[in-house]
Amino acid sequence: MPFRVNPTYSAVAICIAIAFLSAPLAAQPFAYISNQLEDSVSVIDTATGRVVDTIAVAGKPAGVAAAPDGSKVYVSTPEAKGFAVVDTKKREVIAKVIVNGGTLGIAVGADGKRIYVADWYENTVSVIDAGSLQLIKTIAVGESPSGLIVSPDNRWLYVANRISNSVSKIDLNTLTVKKTAPVGTHPFGLTIDARGERIYVANVKSDNVTVVETARMKPIATVKVNMLPYATTLALNDSRLLVTNQEDGSVSVIDTKTLKEIALITVGDKPEGINTHPDDRHVYVANWFDSNVSVIDARILKVIATIETGEGSRAFGQFMGK
Amino acid sequence: MKKIALFVSVLLLFFTSIASAHGPVRQKAAEKITINAPAEKVWALIKDFGDMSWHPEIFNTTIQGGNTKGAIRVLTLKDGGTITEELKKYDDKKMSYAYKITEMSSSKTITHAGAEEKVPALPVNDYAASIELTEKGGSTEVVWKAGYYRAYMNNNPPEEMNEEAANTAVKAVLETGLIHLKALAEK
Numbered sequence: 001m002p003f004r005v006n007p008t009y010s011a012v013a014i015c016i017a018i019a020f021l022s023a024p025l026a027a028q029p030f031a032y033i034s035n036q037l038e039d040s041v042s043v044i045d046t047a048t049g050r051v052v053d054t055i056a057v058a059g060k061p062a063g064v065a066a067a068p069d070g071s072k073v074y075v076s077t078p079e080a081k082g083f084a085v086v087d088t089k090k091r092e093v094i095a096k097v098i099v100n101g102g103t104l105g106i107a108v109g110a111d112g113k114r115i116y117v118a119d120w121y122e123n124t125v126s127v128i129d130a131g132s133l134q135l136i137k138t139i140a141v142g143e144s145p146s147g148l149i150v151s152p153d154n155r156w157l158y159v160a161n162r163i164s165n166s167v168s169k170i171d172l173n174t175l176t177v178k179k180t181a182p183v184g185t186h187p188f189g190l191t192i193d194a195r196g197e198r199i200y201v202a203n204v205k206s207d208n209v210t211v212v213e214t215a216r217m218k219p220i221a222t223v224k225v226n227m228l229p230y231a232t233t234l235a236l237n238d239s240r241l242l243v244t245n246q247e248d249g250s251v252s253v254i255d256t257k258t259l260k261e262i263a264l265i266t267v268g269d270k271p272e273g274i275n276t277h278p279d280d281r282h283v284y285v286a287n288w289f290d291s292n293v294s295v296i297d298a299r300i301l302k303v304i305a306t307i308e309t310g311e312g313s314r315a316f317g318q319f320m321g322k
Numbered sequence: 323m324k325k326i327a328l329f330v331s332v333l334l335l336f337f338t339s340i341a342s343a344h345g346p347v348r349q350k351a352a353e354k355i356t357i358n359a360p361a362e363k364v365w366a367l368i369k370d371f372g373d374m375s376w377h378p379e380i381f382n383t384t385i386q387g388g389n390t391k392g393a394i395r396v397l398t399l400k401d402g403g404t405i406t407e408e409l410k411k412y413d414d415k416k417m418s419y420a421y422k423i424t425e426m427s428s429s430k431t432i433t434h435a436g437a438e439e440k441v442p443a444l445p446v447n448d449y450a451a452s453i454e455l456t457e458k459g460g461s462t463e464v465v466w467k468a469g470y471y472r473a474y475m476n477n478n479p480p481e482e483m484n485e486e487a488a489n490t491a492v493k494a495v496l497e498t499g500l501i502h503l504k505a506l507a508e509k
Contacts, residue, residue, distance in 0.1 A: 036347060060347045079347065101477075227410060247410060247420070247450060269452075270469055289350055289469060312350065 029277060030088065030321045031284050032073045033293055034061035035310030041075060042309040043091060044284075044293065046277055046320075049305050053091045057084050063106040063316045064273070065115065067130070070322025074115050076103040083117055085133070088321060097133050099126050105146050106317055109172070110154035118145035118159060125159055127175055137175045141168045147189040147231065147316070151196040156214070160187035160201050167201055167210075169217055179217040183210035189231025189274075189316065193238045193256075200241050202229035209243055211259065221259045225252040231316060233274045235283055235298040242283050242298065244271040251285060251294075253301055263301045267294040273315030278322075286315035346447075346475055349489055352467040353496035359507040361457040364464065365417045367506055368453065371395055371409050376506055377499040389414070394424070403427045403443035411452070418454035434480035444495065445487045446470040464503065466496045 028047030034057070035042060041061060043053040059080025066073045073086040077096070083106055085095040101121030108115050108130065115128040123143050127136040142161025149158050150172075157170040160183075167187060168180045184203025187210070192199045199212045202225075209229060211221040226245035229252070233242050241254040244267075251271065253263040268287025271294070276283050282304075283296040291313055295305040357364055367376050372385025372395050381400045387393030393409040406425035413419065428440035451468035470492060474483035481487060 037350070247422075269467065288348070289352075289467060312348070 030070075031275070031277075031293070031315075032064050032066060032075075032086070032088075032319045032321055033273075033286050033309045033313050033315045034064050034075055034319075035291065035312055036060050036062055036288075036314050037312030038310045040310050041073070041086065042293075042313070043088075044307055044309070046282070046284075049295065049307055051307065051309060054310065055086055055091050055093065057086065057093055059084070059096075062314050063104050064319035065106045065108040065317050066319060066321035067108050067112045068110060069112055072130075073319075073321055074106050074108060076106040076117060078102050078104055083115070095133055097128065099128075099135075100124070104316065105148040105159070107148035107150050107157065108318075110150055110152060114172075116148050116150070116157055118148055120144040120146065120162070123161075125157070125170065139170060139175055139177065141170075141177060142166050142180065146187070147201070149190050149192050149199065149318075151192055151214070152194055153196055156196070158190060158192065158199050158214075160190050162186050162188060162204070165203075167199065167212055167217075169214065181212050181217040181219055183212065183219060184208050184222060188229075189244075191232045191234055191241075193234060195238075198256075200232045200234070200243075202232050202243055204228055204230065204246075209241070209254065223254055223259050223261065225254070225261060226250055226264065230272050231274045233276045233283060235276045235280055237280065240298050242274060242276075242296065244274045244285055246270050246272060246288075249287075251283075251296060253298070265296060265301060265303060267296070267303060268292055268306070272313070273317065273319060275315070275318060275320045277320060284315075284320065286313040286319075288312055288314055346471045346479075347485070348448075348469055348471055349485055349492075350467070350469045351489065351492045351496060352465065353493070353500055354463060354465045355500040355504055356458065357462045357464060357504045357507045358460075359462060360460065361417060361455050361462040364462045364503065364507045365455055367503060368455075369414070369417075371412070371419060371421070376503050377495075378502045379495065379498060389419070395421075399443060401429070403429055405443055410450070416454065417456075418452060420450065420452035422451075423449040430482075432480055432482055434474075434483075435478065439474065439480065439483065441482050442473055445473040445483055445491050447473050447475055449492075462507070464500055466500060468492050468496065 031044040033042040041055045045052045059077025061075045063076035082098040084093045087094045100119045105118035142164030144162035146162045147160040185205035187201045190201040209223045227247035230244045230246040243252045251265045268290035270289035273286040285294045293307045374380045374383045385395045397405045404427045411420040426442040449470035453466045456463045472488045
């Protein structure tokens with residue numbers, strides 16, 4: 001796509017520049033961890049490794065999507081049939097949006113303009129305007145859509161269809177399903193590399209990860225991991241894939257070149273959500289049973305810290321904010 | 323007056339349906355007990371996946387496979403119900419193992435929302451548990467944990483198959499088991 005200077009873009013650029021300059025120097029990325037069994041979100045200051053705030057979010061919060069500019073975090077609330085909009089400065093819920101039956105997977109566009117919510121009862125993905133919080137479109141996908149990930153160029157949305165054992169690729173210009181690829185049994189969480197060429201989806205029932213080449217939507221490899229792989233994240237310049245094994249209390253580390261498991265790291269009990277710090281080295285894992293977060297250093301492949309959060313930490317999605 | 327009553331009942335109905343119209347949320351339970359006996363002695367009582375006679379509610383246990391991943395045991399309860407479990411993890415050194423329920427008989431059939439529903443022996447779904455011993459200066463700490471869903475996976479569960487029923491039943495299983503284990507080990 002040719003780059004054109006457009007007045008809207010430059011206005012945005014100026015705003016970002018101002019926001020950047022006015023931010024205090026000590027401000028560090030925050031991790032937003034949903035605690036499903038106590039209706040809250042823990043805010044971790046990743047610089048100190050401490051929970052600096054706990055935000056009340058009703059409706060059994062599960063999925064998390066941090067807006068790219070860091071101003072908001074969207075949290076799916078299955079029991080409230082929708083999602084909550086959290087203002088990260090005020091650290092409180094500023095809006096609640098009702099979507100439909102059962103919301104879990106949630107993602108936000110790379111430009112922050114749209115929110116995507118999967119509904120595992122309705123078998124749809126709802127597209128919501130992040131400004132007006134109005135529904136733009138509902139897209140029919142496979143059965144029980146779960147994890148969602150937007151391509152870095154903001155052109156595609158990938159959806160793991162849990163019951164259909166497939167991943168759908170949605171065109172974000174036309175908001176239609178372009179293609180669907182078969183994967184392992186019960187795909188759940190997924191991630192995409194920085195170039196948007198490969199997605200890695202964790203298959204809960206077949207205990208493996210399917211690597212899908214996005215251009216052709218063809219599965220190119222299956223990598224065996226441990227019991228009940230739940231979600232995935234990439235680190236160290238996309239050279240390492242980390243996968244939570246929920247039933248094993250561990251994280252599998254896969255070399256993305258050889259597509260072999262090179263390490264198995266013990267974390268807390270029932271690890272679920274996993275996401276990489278903007279430093280591309282530290283990986284945060286939410287342990288549902290232990291109600292804490294393990295921090296892994298992907299270089300030394302060790303847990304370097306454990307942070308107490310709240311009851312039933314899930315943090316399913318891109319929970320690393322700014 | 324009638325109008326107000328009607329309005330109130332409609333409103334109530336509305337609230338009830340909102341409160342329960344959602345997918346199930348995974349539940350958890352954990353029970354801990356300290357036993358005044360060495361860990362090896364306690365471990366000896368529970369280490370065989372194929373022998374759950376240490377639990378007072380279990381009438382007998384049959385097993386296929388030994389203490390290795392993939393072993394299947396069938397627990398027959400004192401009331402005649404059966405629970406089939408698969409060993410998922412076994413660590414003799416750490417004195418721990420983890421397993422999952424794969425099948426259950428039903429304790430009764432109820433009618434709910436116009437359909438017959440079988441209430442499983444333990445009113446849960448997708449149940450995974452682990453038990454671990456830790457040596458604490460001559461005595462033993464036993465932690466038994468479980469993660470599960472309520473038995474009814476659709477919206478609006480009947481009371482026999484809701485979260486409360488699941489939590490109450492699981493807590494009872496863990497508690498009575500640990501109390502009995504303590505009694506056996508401290509004998």
